[in-house]
Amino acid sequence: MGGHYKTDTDALGKFVASLEASVDELSSARTALAHIRGDQIGTARLDEACDTFQDRWRYGTEQLSEQIGDISEGVKENKLSYEKLENDLADALTKFQTSTSGGK
Template sequence: MSDFTVDVDFLAKLSKDLQGCASELEEGLKALKDVGPTGLGFDFLDDSCAHFQDKWEYGLKKVHECVKVLHEGLDQVQQNYAGTEQGLTKAMSGGN
């Protein structure tokens, strides 16, 4: 029989790291908005910047959706494993 362990602290850290990832993407988007997609001196650069900003916003929205689902799922998994460990510890120690 193989050993199977779950590090609930690692699951919590992973969930937090995922949220940080989305925050960093937001900061990049904010910086791009602050610069603005126009006024770079060339129409093709302005158009490219606007196109990139639109794609970034769309991608960021999708990342947020995924991070939210993963965060909720990881929280549930963490709670389930913690509850299982507590139940097993209680059962093994003869506690009620």
Template sequence: MAGYYKVELDALAQLITQLGESANSMSSAMKQLKDIGPKGSGYAELEQACDDFQDKWGYGIGLIADATGGITEGLSESRKIYEALEDQIAESFKPSGKAGK
């Protein structure tokens, strides 16, 4: 017997939005750290900390942001498919107008 599951389209849409925002935030934060540059903030310790963070985490966060973008695209496509399927199923239960024939 197959298990039962339900796709919550509104919750899926919210997840898609949140993942997209997360990917954008990660990319933006890394760009801002990179843009501070050697003399951008005026505080040597902050500049060094930004450089150190960028060196240690920049590549990995970039990969995470890229993967998150890919997941977001895949979830968006899945949501469209589920939504279309639900619409087709709902349509199949509507009366056809051929009652009594």
């Protein structure tokens, strides 16, 4: 059965790191644009559109960051569960082998 199902816990760890990096990238992009105000661009209509975009961008990136954080936490928990299962199974097999071989 083991040959048919395999979980690469290292890949899960890399995925978590990638998710966390994406949150940092979103935050950096929002921070870089935060200092640009609509009143620096030109017409009142363009200023208003810029301010509206900034508000929506902030809200959207905050929501996306929160969701990515939730996914990251779930993947971390799964990774830990797989690692625990592998360790527990290895321990159980070792104990079984010891008990069936008479401790030899």
